[in-house]
Amino acid sequence: xxxxxxxxxxxxxxxxxxxxxxxxxxxxxxxxxxxxxxxxxxxxxxxxxxxxxxxxxxxxxxxxxxxxxxx
Amino acid sequence: xxxxxxxxxxxxxxxxxxxxxxxxxxxxxxxxxxxxxxxxxxxxxxxxxxxxxxxxxxxxxxxxxxxxxxxxxxxxxxxxxxxxxxxxxxxxxxxxxxxxxxxxxxxxxxxxxxxxxxxxxxxxxxxxxxxxxxxxxxxxxxxxxxxxxxxxxxxxxxxxxxxxxxxxxx
Numbered sequence: 001x002x003x004x005x006x007x008x009x010x011x012x013x014x015x016x017x018x019x020x021x022x023x024x025x026x027x028x029x030x031x032x033x034x035x036x037x038x039x040x041x042x043x044x045x046x047x048x049x050x051x052x053x054x055x056x057x058x059x060x061x062x063x064x065x066x067x068x069x070x071x
Numbered sequence: 072x073x074x075x076x077x078x079x080x081x082x083x084x085x086x087x088x089x090x091x092x093x094x095x096x097x098x099x100x101x102x103x104x105x106x107x108x109x110x111x112x113x114x115x116x117x118x119x120x121x122x123x124x125x126x127x128x129x130x131x132x133x134x135x136x137x138x139x140x141x142x143x144x145x146x147x148x149x150x151x152x153x154x155x156x157x158x159x160x161x162x163x164x165x166x167x168x169x170x171x172x173x174x175x176x177x178x179x180x181x182x183x184x185x186x187x188x189x190x191x192x193x194x195x196x197x198x199x200x201x202x203x204x205x206x207x208x209x210x211x212x213x214x215x216x217x218x219x220x221x222x223x224x225x226x227x228x229x230x231x232x233x234x235x236x237x238x239x240x241x
Contacts, residue, residue: 020112020135023112024112024133024160027110027112027133031108031131033164034222034224035131035133035160035162035164035224037217038219038221038222041217041219044215044217045217045228048215048228
């Protein structure tokens with residue numbers, strides 16, 4: 001079993017979402033109304049991305065198992 | 072043109088047609104068949120340059136490119152398959168334009184999403200821009216809500232995948 005719960009990856013994804021929040025803050029200033037992300041949304045989006053990452057890892061691992069089972 | 076610009080081109084050129092079709096079929100109200108601001112997050116400073124009048128900006132769709140993946144599927148590596156992932160954030164303000172309509176923001180958000188989905192699905196087998204830039208497949212993915220009650224802001228986060236196949240390598 002090679003699936004790791006790697007918090008480094010989560011922290012990277014969180015950082016990406018924080019940068020997006022900064023970009024949305026800047027955009028809000030340009031637009032003149034606030035479309036920026038809340039702190040909860042930043043966390044939620046990072047969690048969603050992490051979920052995708054874990055799902056991808058599980059898929060890859062299961063494929064390896066299936067290959068080894070039938071080879 | 073680059074991929075985000077191509078996506079904006081696709082949406083802005085196909086928005087009105089799809090909005091009209093959804094109004095005709097009774098899926099959305101005519102008052103919500105509006106054209107949102109399509110914003111490439113990389114070019115925010117160039118976007119209009121001045122503060123936008125709220126009445127002229129009924130909604131925004133902000134586009135982020137998440138990733139690009141390249142594959143070389145042949146033995147000789149002479150062609151390339153490209154896969155792009157995007158995140159689209161639809162943001163709608165429930166502001167003074169709502170009047171007495173308590174569902175204004177929710178209905179506007181739903182309408183914008185339905186038009187977006189129809190526009191993208193209508194081009195699921197490909198879209199070519201005026202300069203020849205092309206996506207060959209489009210797959211609309213998951214949708215999650217992102218509302219901010221304090222700001223009276225309604226939103227959807229939508230994922231999209233676009234593909235190009237067999238791009239020849241010189």
